[in-house]
Amino acid sequence: MTQKDAYTDPHYAKQALLPEGLRDHLPPYAELEAETVHSVMGVFQSYGYERVSPPLVEFEDSLLIGPAAKNSDNMFRLMDPESRKVMALRSDMTTQIARIASTRLKEHPRPLRLAYSGNVLRVKGSQIRPTRQFCQAGFELIGDSGIQAQIEVIRVAIEGLTQVGLKDLSVDLTIAPFVPAVCADLGLDQVKTAYVRAALDARDVGALQELPTRERKVFEAILQSAGDAQEAVHTLKALAFEGESVMYVIELARLVEALALEFPSVALTVDPGESHGFDYKIGVGFALFSKSVHGELGRGGRYQTSFADGSHESAIGFSMYLDRVMNAIPVPEAKRKVYVPHSVSQDVAKNYRLEGWCVIQGLTDEDNSLIRAQEIAASLGCSHIHSNGECVAL
């Protein structure tokens, strides 16, 4: 059978075939992803965020609590023959973390800091992102979502991404409830509010022309203020809102000021008209980007968890998807890898390992032939070989 035949053999094809959107991660990618998760989790933990690890599958109901219900269509279902109930594969881990915080860790002192990483699966990939299994990593600060909590979460997110080598970061801030608050302040009814929100989300300046002058001017200003955070804050302050919306502007201003001071090299933008995609957030939302990669690296924001007695607790968190992050990560230097011929003592190999080398020891006699040993070393991807008591580059 020729090489080509082997690849078209139906049995081979069957073995090699994976469902669309699912794939094998091979060396060196698989290791790099694992190390990246380990690094960011290390950062989260250094800020006191403790790891929790919920199961991959749960009863369907538990995974659809609150805002997670919108994921329903995108979750794989499976029947549990034991309980005869429907279970689902998680498509997002934040719902599980909120569940743990409000049940098993209900009595834990607040603020509660939790971190997590794990795989999530989705029924459908999107056109621009066909992958259906991702590794998600993040952390949640539960029981406090005030300005200091917001700063901490953005700080830890920036530091996590910086730690794994991402550069030229930018933070885009949104305030989902801001536009609805402005509408309320202006006395708009539900229908008009929905109209305005849709127009702003679509950045449809034309649609705003239909509004009375006063309202049109306000919303045009909001739309145009999107961009540099300091300028946006300036514009929004000048609009001099009354009522609840003022609170959001003040909060935004404080956040922008603190972040600009602490992270002068991180670009800060605001999109005050945006509420799409952050619907379940009750205040500030943020997304992190890097100039070197298309699409957001991660996002976070404020939300509320629910207790059994109907009471709520405010929280703020951040979550990143490793596929995006991996696209932006600089390729690390290959690990030093030395070939130690079969005849050399185990102690020599041990010493290399203690010095941090990856060591492949020969399994077969190389007939005392350096050339043969070098061939084997090279075929196994080694950078060096142990020869005549010395470490020699290949």
Added chain:
Amino acid sequence: MTQKDAYTDPHYAKQALLPEGLRDHLPPYAELEAETVHSVMGVFQSYGYERVSPPLVEFEDSLLIGPAAKNSDNMFRLMDPESRKVMALRSDMTTQIARIASTRLKEHPRPLRLAYSGNVLRVKGSQIRPTRQFCQAGFELIGDSGIQAQIEVIRVAIEGLTQVGLKDLSVDLTIAPFVPAVCADLGLDQVKTAYVRAALDARDVGALQELPTRERKVFEAILQSAGDAQEAVHTLKALAFEGESVMYVIELARLVEALALEFPSVALTVDPGESHGFDYKIGVGFALFSKSVHGELGRGGRYQTSFADGSHESAIGFSMYLDRVMNAIPVPEAKRKVYVPHSVSQDVAKNYRLEGWCVIQGLTDEDNSLIRAQEIAASLGCSHIHSNGECVAL
């Protein structure tokens, strides 16, 4: 609502309830498990085993290739609405690694060294082990399963378990094809061979009484030789087999000699009558134990992978389940965790982190009250507090 009411509230119960055999791993367990996996993977990698990471779900067919077919009843099935095919959640990762080796990494030079870790799910837990989701970690040496490869794999397994603090390790060796080979050497037919294997697997000395004297003596000797490896080798050699079985005794003797020399503190046992549970292995099998925990920590052995053209490749690997390993791991010292009050500069917190501390920074003003700050620090599980420019133990 009282505390008790909250816990009996049906909504609460719904949130907290997980399917039987599935659970949330909480602090500090979740972190300890993740660190343990990271450590053992580090050991595997230092021996040249490179990480691969297959998806959690695949087409059902791919997960049932070869010996994995026996897992069929214990795999969760799910429908893929995209391909309209049946997929399954993996219940074991070794089948996936063999698939990768014989397809995607078919052209990679041999021996191929691969490592993996990830979660697996099973439909049914067992009575003594009700858990249905495990973390599995292991490595495979593909393209060579000779005596040196066997020694390497057992070496890496011992070192991986030692690295995470396991003590008093023992290795139990089995040779699944040995009893069938002896039966063949003695000229037993299929029915008698099956009878003997069943008797030996059940350690049923009574059943052996039914055999003719010559055969009875041989199988009694095999049954009684189970135990200390050196003694077993001595007994088996003295039985002076002919034919194929001699080869297995010679191989076993070489392996025992090499392991005893390299790991004088590891207890070596052999169970030459055992073939149950290692059916798919084509030679030596081994299981690792620790005196401090009931049940095996991991197991491995020789097997064959299949290419599309019908050819095979011999391989040897090792796989551990983290639930078992975690039971045997010494509880590590708690990480140093310092509380830095809100008013203290970020730079102070940063310096602690650089020194390896876990740092929780206050989110609210503690009113310059040391007592209040100490209360917060203690409630958050800190061991120290930063006070008056110094690090003070609580």
